[in-house]
Amino acid sequence: MPRLITVAAAQLGPIQKSESRSVAVERMVRLMERAHKRGVELVVFPELALTTFFPRHYHRDIEQADSWFENSMPSNETVPLFDAARRYGIGFHLGYAEIAHEADETGAIRKRRFNTSILVGPEGDILLKYRKVQLPGHAEYDPKRIVQHLEKRYFEVGNLGFPVIRAPMGGLDGINMGMMICNDRRWPEAWRVLGLQSVELVALGYNTPSLNMEAGGFEAHHLRVFHSHLSIQAGCYQNACFAVATAKAGTEDGAELFGHSIVVNPQGEIVAMASSWDDELITADCDLDMCTLGRTTIFAFDKHRRPEAYGRITGQTGAVAPQVWTKR
Ligand code: CDV
Numbered sequence: 001m002p003r004l005i006t007v008a009a010a011q012l013g014p015i016q017k018s019e020s021r022s023v024a025v026e027r028m029v030r031l032m033e034r035a036h037k038r039g040v041e042l043v044v045f046p047e048l049a050l051t052t053f054f055p056r057h058y059h060r061d062i063e064q065a066d067s068w069f070e071n072s073m074p075s076n077e078t079v080p081l082f083d084a085a086r087r088y089g090i091g092f093h094l095g096y097a098e099i100a101h102e103a104d105e106t107g108a109i110r111k112r113r114f115n116t117s118i119l120v121g122p123e124g125d126i127l128l129k130y131r132k133v134q135l136p137g138h139a140e141y142d143p144k145r146i147v148q149h150l151e152k153r154y155f156e157v158g159n160l161g162f163p164v165i166r167a168p169m170g171g172l173d174g175i176n177m178g179m180m181i182c183n184d185r186r187w188p189e190a191w192r193v194l195g196l197q198s199v200e201l202v203a204l205g206y207n208t209p210s211l212n213m214e215a216g217g218f219e220a221h222h223l224r225v226f227h228s229h230l231s232i233q234a235g236c237y238q239n240a241c242f243a244v245a246t247a248k249a250g251t252e253d254g255a256e257l258f259g260h261s262i263v264v265n266p267q268g269e270i271v272a273m274a275s276s277w278d279d280e281l282i283t284a285d286c287d288l289d290m291c292t293l294g295r296t297t298i299f300a301f302d303k304h305r306r307p308e309a310y311g312r313i314t315g316q317t318g319a320v321a322p323q324v325w326t327k328r
Contacts, residue, residue, distance in 0.1 A: 003288040005170040007201070007244050008040040009261040012049060013278035014252035017057065021050045021077040027279055029084045034281050036088035041122075041170025043281075044244040047095035047132075047182045047205035048115065050078070052252050054097070055150045058141045062113075065154055069097040069113060073126065082124040089122045091169050093203035093244075095181060097154070098131070115155045117179045117205060121167060128165040131158030132181035133190065147213045147255045162190055164197035175200055175288060182206035185245065186231045188238070189313060195239030196301065200288050202243040204232070210256040225260045229270065237268030240294025242286045250277035266290045 010031040015024050028045060035043045048054070054068040073096065074082045085092055098116035103109050115132035135157060137149030164178040178194040178201075185191075185204055194202060208228060212219040232245050242265055249259025261274040263284040272282040295301070 003172055003175075004285055005042060005172055005175065005201070005288065006038075006040050006283060006285050007042045007044065007242075007263060008035045008038070008281050008283045009244050009246040009263055009272070009274065010035065010043045010045050011246055011259060011261040011274045011276075011278075011280045011282070012046055012248050013276075013280075014248070014250040014257070015050075015052050017052045017054075017253050019052070024050050025077055025080050029080050031279060031281055032081070032084040032088060032090065032092065035283070036090060038281070038283055040090060040281075040283055042091045042093070042201075042203075042244070044093040044203045044246045045095065045205060046246045046248040047117070047207050048097055049095050049205065049248070051097070053207040053248060053255075053257070055137060055154055056147050056253060056255055058148050058150060058153075062154065066099065068154075069099040071099050073098070073118060082120065085120055085122055086124045091122050091127075092120050093179065093205065093246075094118055094120065095205040113155055114158055115151065115181055116158075117181055117203070119165070119167075119177055119179060119203060121169065127167045128163060128177065128179065129160060130163060130179040130181065131160050132184060133158045133162070134183040134187050136183040145213050147209065149209075149213060162193040162197075164194055164199045172288070177201050177203065180204045182208065185228070185235065188235065191235035191239050195241065195299075198295070199239065199241050200291050201286065202235070202241055204243055204245040205247075206245065207248045207257055210258040225258055228258075228260065229262060232262065232264050233268040233270065236264040236266055237294070238299060240266045240291045240299050242266060242288070242291070244284075247274070249274070249280075266294050 059065040095117040098114045100112050117130050119128040121127045135151045137151040139152040166174040166176050169175045178199040247259045247261045259277045262270045263272040272284040274280045
C-alpha cells in the first residue's frame, strides 16, 4: 500500500494594511472548504498569513507593532480555522506573528516576539511549532530602501531549532513533518537539519517581493522566482523529502509579492504550481514512499556523511579568506 497524502498549497492574494484578520480568516476557511471538496488532507497557508506583511511598515516604538501579533493561538479570530479543520478532518499549517511571555537566555521572563508557524492536526491539536531562524532585512529604518523589510526589528531569532514531528495526518498513521519560514528555504543548513530527522514533508510559507529592495546591486527580475524554486527543489532532492511551499502573492500596500507557490517531490521536481497572484489552491498527491530512494542510496546519510569535514558549518558564520598560494 503506498503511503499517499493529498496536500494543498493555499496561496493567498494580497491582504492590505487596512484589512482585518477576520477577512483573511474567512478567505482561508473558504480555501479549506474547497480543499475538502478536492480530497485534500493537509493545507499549507503562507508566512504571516493573518495580516499584511507588516515588516514593510516602520513603527518607531516597537510596542506599536503589537497589533500585528497574536497573544494566543488559537485566538478569537483564528478559531474558525481550527473549527474548519475539525469539520473537514484536514490538517493545516499557519504562519503568524507571535508574542510569547517566556524566559530568555538569561532566564528572565519577558515579552518576546517571533515569526512563527504551527502545524495543526485534523482534530484541531497543535502538533508542532516553529519560529523562524533566518531573519532577513534590517532593524532600523533604511532611507535608501523603497520598501522596508524590518524583520530584524520586530522578531527575535527563533529558539526552537528546526524540529520534526511524526504525527498522523490524512489516512496515514504517521508522517515526519517539519517547517521552514520563507528565507530559511535559501539555507541548505536548515534543510539538512530537517533531513537529519528523517523529514518526509516540509511545510513552508513565504512572502517574497518581486523586486530586490536591497538596492545593493542588479538582480534580473526573472531570477527572483528561479532562486526560490531552485532552493526548494535542491532542498527536497538533497534531503529526499516533499515540500509544500506557499506564497502570499500580488500587490500588497503597493509592494508586489511574486507568488508561484509550488509542491515539490523528493526528486526535486515541481509537481504543482500556482499561476495566479490571488487566492489559489494547488493540490498534489504525495506518495511518501518516494522518499526512500534518495535516503537509501545517494543521500544515505549514515553511510556517506562526513561530519568531521564539515566543522566550519557550525563553527563560523562569515566566510574567511583562503590561504594564498605561493610558488615554492
Ligand atoms: N519574508 C522573507 O523572508 N523574505 C525574504 C526576502 C526579503 C528576500 C525571502 O527570502 O524571500
